[in-house]
Amino acid sequence: MARFICELKGHTDDVNCCSFSDTYVATCSLDKTIRVYSLKDFKELSFSPLKGHTYAVHWCCFAPDKPVLASCSTDGKTILWSMHNGQMLAVLEQPSGSPVRVCRYSSNSNYLATGGADGSIVLWNVQQMKFYRSATVKDGSIVACAFSPHGNLLITGSSCGDLTAWDDSLKCLYNEKGHDLGVTCCDFSSQTLTERGTEYYQMASCGQDNEIRVWLISFSDALGFEMRCQLTLGEHSSPVLSCAFSNDGQILVSGSVDKSVIIYTVKTGIILHILTHHTRYVTTCALAPKHPLLATGSMDKTATIWKLGHSDDIPDFPDENRIHMHVETWSEEKVATWLSQEGLNEVEHIFKANNIDGKELLHLTKDSLLRDLKIESLGLRNKLVRRIEDLKGGAKAELPNIPNEFLCPITWELMTDPVIASDGYSYERKAIEDWMSRKKRTSPMTNLPLENLLLTPNRTLKMALNHWLERQKPSDSNQMTPHR
Structure with a gap:
């Protein structure tokens, strides 16, 4: 979103x-x-x-x-x-x-x-x-x-x-x-x-x-x-x-x-x-x-x-002004550049010393920043986690033409763990749990009272979602082989 x-x-x-x-x-x-x-x-x-x-x-x-x-x-x-x-x-x-x-x-x-x-x-x-x-x-x-x-x-x-x-x-x-x-x-x-x-x-x-x-x-x-x-x-x-x-x-x-x-x-x-x-x-x-x-x-x-x-009607912006969203493909050097753009230069040497590339970056948590990278400042760890979450959200938005049924109606983000609530609608598990934890006992879709707070995994939707994600990956057969 x-x-x-x-x-x-x-x-x-x-x-x-x-x-x-x-x-x-x-x-x-x-x-x-x-x-x-x-x-x-x-x-x-x-x-x-x-x-x-x-x-x-x-x-x-x-x-x-x-x-x-x-x-x-x-x-x-x-x-x-x-x-x-x-x-x-x-x-x-x-x-x-x-x-x-x-x-x-x-x-x-x-x-x-x-x-x-x-x-x-x-x-x-x-x-x-x-x-x-x-x-x-x-x-x-x-x-x-x-x-x-x-x-x-x-x-x-x-x-x-x-x-x-x-x-x-x-x-x-x-x-x-x-x-x-x-x-x-x-x-x-x-x-x-x-x-x-x-x-x-x-x-x-x-x-x-x-x-x-x-x-x-x-x-x-x-x-x-x-x-x-x-x-x-x-x-x-x-x-x-x-x-x-x-x-x-x-x-x-x-x-x-x-x-x-x-x-x-x-x-x-x-x-x-x-x-x-x-x-x-x-x-x-x-x-x-x-x-x-x-x-x-x-x-x-x-x-x-x-x-x-x-939508795709926003033009691309110069490298120094935008975050490129194919984060998993980032090299260690690109991660260092991103840290610099975000004003986090003080941890660049730590990331380089631990060979943090794009894939590793997306898996960092507040605990691993302290435990594995020894970043003791709570404020710095919180800032890093927020920036990483922004990257994750942006990466999801890059997927083209996402079918509406794969988007959580609360967050409008691609679901990873869809569940069915008692109103009959499917939601991302964490999103609907957060909704109900704020003492809301109503359906996010109808605003009517929920009959109960049970959440049932939607395995059919999960399977369809996984199949769709697989189809988004570039096929090896479509990749051109250079002439020798």
């Missing part, structure tokens, strides 16, 4: 936000800079980093229909940058001078909303580069905001936990306590739903209460405003700092203080994948509008790019 592509290591402090356009990905940081990379090869653009803020940069976002990037900062300013040359196009100062925590464009790029630490929300006329309207929430700072797909509705989230709905004139339509202890992020799906003739927006919010909530929102002159919670996701063990929808509205991604990124299906809330690449809090996640790409950023000072699904 998710394959590691590359790690962006340019920042010298926490990464606060990632944002995609059709051709670029941008990151901003506590180090006061914004960095911009091309989606063709993930090389940093010649005019990057962008320097103009005098304090931490909290958020950045691309205009939907023009090559312009907006960034906002503790310095109370929102800067618009040209993506042609990196030049400043405008500097918008929050009227109160308050630190700006978030900025978002409307879908047609006519307006830019900026949210302040003093609770102020400001709408800017983008064409005229000037102030349009402002309002203030009752309590707390504005830390999140998002426009509906039609641009006629703005939702803001505050540090005190309120979600507030505004029309395009900043008239307050609705206010509700969305999350105890505070909202941290919100995002609209670009796709709408229709129920009984009424069109609904889907919006996700997350907060300090460790939860993500998916809301259904309708707004029209005839019917007024309605907002109700459709789904609550509580899989993270710590505050959730970021959430984002895919462009097709089918996938929701979240990042948390627990250092993990979780990918869900929006319709059922089933977990498709859990990423544990980052070593500190995950502060941001973003999905590309026209590519199956995910960006995650962290307080570990890095941003990571992932490819989602099994």
Whole structure:
């Protein structure tokens, strides 16, 4: 489901936000800079980093229909940058001078909303580069905001936990306590739903209460405003700092203080994948509008790019920016190169001394790293295990055209030990055991109660899976024999 592509290591402090356009990905940081990379090869653009803020940069976002990037900062300013040359196009100062925590464009790029630490929300006329309207929430700072797909509705989230709905004139339509202890992020799906003739927006919010909530929102002159919670996701063990929808509205991604990124299906809330690449809090996640790409950023000072699904429409990237997934064929030298790319140079000599090639690498565990390779640092061993697990997940994603029946419906990964649960569906044993161990007594597929927790090995599926894997191996008879 998710394959590691590359790690962006340019920042010298926490990464606060990632944002995609059709051709670029941008990151901003506590180090006061914004960095911009091309989606063709993930090389940093010649005019990057962008320097103009005098304090931490909290958020950045691309205009939907023009090559312009907006960034906002503790310095109370929102800067618009040209993506042609990196030049400043405008500097918008929050009227109160308050630190700006978030900025978002409307879908047609006519307006830019900026949210302040003093609770102020400001709408800017983008064409005229000037102030349009402002309002203030009752309590707390504005830390999140998002426009509906039609641009006629703005939702803001505050540090005190309120979600507030505004029309395009900043008239307050609705206010509700969305999350105890505070909202941290919100995002609209670009796709709408229709129920009984009424069109609904889907919006996700997350907060300090460790939860993500998916809301259904309708707004029209005839019917007024309605907002109700459709789904609550509580899989993270710590505050959730970021959430984002895919462009097709089918996938929701979240990042948390627990250092993990979780990918869900929006319709059922089933977990498709859990990423544990980052070593500190995950502060941001973003999905590309026209590519199956995910960006995650962290307080570990890095941003990571992932490819989602099994599609082949992402170009190959230069060796220094990607992980080649035929890991079992790696030589000892290639393993050493990989360690260097991952910032693990300190263990290169240990791996070389023990002749660790690709096949050996995939079989390393936390115990064998300590017992056989004498790596005593727990943090270093944990980091190595996470990187190896990323490789294993990426290797699975390389298999072409995997039949759906061979993929676990919980993880969307190729099964190795399929079992049948009492709902009649087959799952990877570890995935369904983990599901049930979190005190879930419902079917991941139907959401109905499971009759019992018995798991029966699916030997027929296992046999079919093994036959299919055998057919994927290159045949010796198809290999050309050189002429003598």
